[in-house]
Amino acid sequence: MKIKVLLADDHAIVLEGLRAVLSAHDGIEVCGEASNGEQVLQFLARQHADIIVLDINMPVMNGIKCAEKVKAKYPAVKILILTMYAQKSFLEEIIRIGIEGCLLKSNTGKELSDAIIRVMEGKSYFDLIQSFCTDENETTSFKLSDREIEIVKLLCEGLTSTQIAEKLFIADQTVKTHRKNILRKIGAHNTSQLVQFALNNRII
Known part of the structure; x- marks a missing residue:
């Protein structure tokens, strides 16, 4: 068959x-x-x-x-x-x-x-x-992966978790998990602080 x-x-x-x-x-x-x-x-x-x-x-x-x-x-x-x-x-x-x-x-x-x-x-x-995957994509200064930095940039552009999920072809929950991990890593509590962090570290 x-x-x-x-x-x-x-x-x-x-x-x-x-x-x-x-x-x-x-x-x-x-x-x-x-x-x-x-x-x-x-x-x-x-x-x-x-x-x-x-x-x-x-x-x-x-x-x-x-x-x-x-x-x-x-x-x-x-x-x-x-x-x-x-x-x-x-x-x-x-x-x-x-x-x-x-x-x-x-x-x-x-x-x-x-x-x-x-x-x-x-x-x-x-x-x-x-063979195309790597664990080396991590910045030494604030320990954010390339994917996390990508999400930081999109959050700073004002995109919602759903919009980011659509843009990156990942699940909404995955974006929310990334956001939570990002805030924890940089010691921020909201998007405003995240934007300030991005500015200070020349991510945007």
């Missing part, structure tokens, strides 16, 4: 390329395509898929929110994320959700079908992306 794969990406040319790669594999069948997270959920409500090859940056509902909803409603469906990013914090986020694998968009040739088969065998697929 062939592995039924649902492709989700908002770029038609990417979908076409993914379909071409997977169609060359005898054991894989592309059972559907979607251009955003809501279409993924609508498809699964009507039809079965064994695994979703899911892009992160999509309109209407991004890949992270979609993956969270899929795992909550269809836990048996496997998910393989396609991304341009490979930061450690991003990897931790998708592992937390329960996503089985992650593949860089620059490596979607034969590696994609290999990743699908491996995930369907009950294994994870994070091998190559691990």
Whole structure:
């Protein structure tokens, strides 16, 4: 029986390329395509898929929110994320959700079908992306990670936790946890003090 794969990406040319790669594999069948997270959920409500090859940056509902909803409603469906990013914090986020694998968009040739088969065998697929992750992204002056500094800048721009989550393709709760950790690290109690800290340390 062939592995039924649902492709989700908002770029038609990417979908076409993914379909071409997977169609060359005898054991894989592309059972559907979607251009955003809501279409993924609508498809699964009507039809079965064994695994979703899911892009992160999509309109209407991004890949992270979609993956969270899929795992909550269809836990048996496997998910393989396609991304341009490979930061450690991003990897931790998708592992937390329960996503089985992650593949860089620059490596979607034969590696994609290999990743699908491996995930369907009950294994994870994070091998190559691990080499792009690092624990060295921490400033020595105030011990804020690159991700935390990124969130500080967005908070200083006046963005809400929800807006930051949308912009960075992470969960709202993850942003709130980062904010809490940032305030604790710098000894601030509110956003005004955080902005002052950012100014004093030339973050903004």
